[in-house]
Amino acid sequence: MNIANSPDLFSNAVSRHLQIPNGLDGERHAEARRMLAPFFHPPALGALEPTLARIAADLVGGLGEDPFDAVEDLGVVFAVRAASAWLGWRDDLEPELIAWVAEHRAAGCSRHPEQIARSAAGFEGLVRMLIDERRGRPSCDLTGLLMTLRWKGRRITDEEVVSILRNWTGGDLSSLALCVGVAVHWVATNPDHFGHLVASDDAALDRAVDEMLRLDDPFVSNRRIAVSDTVVAGCPVGAGEEIVLDWRAANRDGGVFADPGSFDPDGHGPDNLVYGVGPHVCPGRGLATRQLRILLRAVMTAGRPELIAGHPPVREQPPSAGFRSLPVRLAPQPTALRG
Numbered sequence: 001m002n003i004a005n006s007p008d009l010f011s012n013a014v015s016r017h018l019q020i021p022n023g024l025d026g027e028r029h030a031e032a033r034r035m036l037a038p039f040f041h042p043p044a045l046g047a048l049e050p051t052l053a054r055i056a057a058d059l060v061g062g063l064g065e066d067p068f069d070a071v072e073d074l075g076v077v078f079a080v081r082a083a084s085a086w087l088g089w090r091d092d093l094e095p096e097l098i099a100w101v102a103e104h105r106a107a108g109c110s111r112h113p114e115q116i117a118r119s120a121a122g123f124e125g126l127v128r129m130l131i132d133e134r135r136g137r138p139s140c141d142l143t144g145l146l147m148t149l150r151w152k153g154r155r156i157t158d159e160e161v162v163s164i165l166r167n168w169t170g171g172d173l174s175s176l177a178l179c180v181g182v183a184v185h186w187v188a189t190n191p192d193h194f195g196h197l198v199a200s201d202d203a204a205l206d207r208a209v210d211e212m213l214r215l216d217d218p219f220v221s222n223r224r225i226a227v228s229d230t231v232v233a234g235c236p237v238g239a240g241e242e243i244v245l246d247w248r249a250a251n252r253d254g255g256v257f258a259d260p261g262s263f264d265p266d267g268h269g270p271d272n273l274v275y276g277v278g279p280h281v282c283p284g285r286g287l288a289t290r291q292l293r294i295l296l297r298a299v300m301t302a303g304r305p306e307l308i309a310g311h312p313p314v315r316e317q318p319p320s321a322g323f324r325s326l327p328v329r330l331a332p333q334p335t336a337l338r339g
């Protein structure tokens with residue numbers, strides 16, 4: 001937390017690629033956050049909720065009582081449809097985006113710079129096509145509005161729009177899919193909590209999902225660079241050395257959480273670091289929280305998730321976390337339990 005809260009000592013300029021706002025420091029970073037804040041304005045996200053609920057109900061309704069993979073069949077598809085609805089992207093891009101998420105996840109796991117560069121280039125090509133379409137026929141969807149922003153006294157450039165959209169969707173489609181896997185797994189393996197989760201109001205369900213993600217955080221880490229020679233937790237760090245903020249470890253820190261493995265949404269909420277802390281804290285938290293709550297509610301309305309005998313969950317391998325695949329089915333519940 002000290003590192004994340006000390007941007008003067010630990011810089012975010014960890015990549016040679018343009019990353020808005022992630023890779024910026026100081027006033028340039030603050031300016032970018034101010035410019036982009038209206039896109040995450042709570043009333044605007046609230047207005048998106050009925051659309052998200054329709055997407056979730058359609059998707060879950062189509063799953064029936066057969067086994068499905070809560071990451072691939074549910075998380076990835078929902079993440080792509082929800083982000084497309086938010087950004088105003090065409091429905092027919094869905095297969096391409098789903099294929100891209102798979103490529104992006106594989107590239108992240110491989111750590112091969114060439115594979116990562118190929119996946120980034122694939123995404124850039126797609127976004128440039130969407131920009132060109134809107135240039136020919138201006139559109140008032142979120143992507144079109146982003147293209148009209150003014151920054152540093154001039155119109156935002158295509159390269160900047162691509163960078164912003166990459167940070168809004170690039171990693172976060174797979175993050176959201178992994179978060180869905182973690183939440184569905186928790187509900188499936190803690191059936192005693194099903195009744196009270198179903199009966200929870202939105203705020204309580206949001207806190208419960210945050211706690212499920214704290215227990216098994218699929219968003220692993222971010223990096224910083226030391227600006228000058230310093231000491232971190234007693235360890236000398238030289239100027240220019242890279243530091244990894246390990247969100248998984250921070251979220252299970254025994255010095256902060258008396259019993260890190262227990263489920264205590266209200267007690268642990270204030271120290272939860274799933275969405276980070278400090279000036280780079282996740283601006284997409286309100287959106288991700290709504291998406292996860294709405295999807296989980298749709299799932300629990302359809303039935304109680306249960307694991308499939310003989311088809312155990314498969315874990316992602318470091319540097320990723322969460323589940324690679326999570327075979328489950330929805331066991332129908334008495335109407336009274338579905339709320």
Ligand code: HEM
Nearest residue numbers: 021022167168172175176219222274275276280282284288
């Ligand atoms: C799906 C669950 C998500 C998790 C667990 C998550 C987690 C995080 C974390 C831990 C950070 C802090 C990074 C740091 O300190 O270096 C962060 C930053 C960020 N997140 Fe998220 N995020 C999620 C969803 C989203 C969504 C849906 C969006 C946008 C639509 C988004 C956009 C961003 C951006 C742009 C930053 C960088 C902010 C900055 O550097 O100022 N995230 N996220």
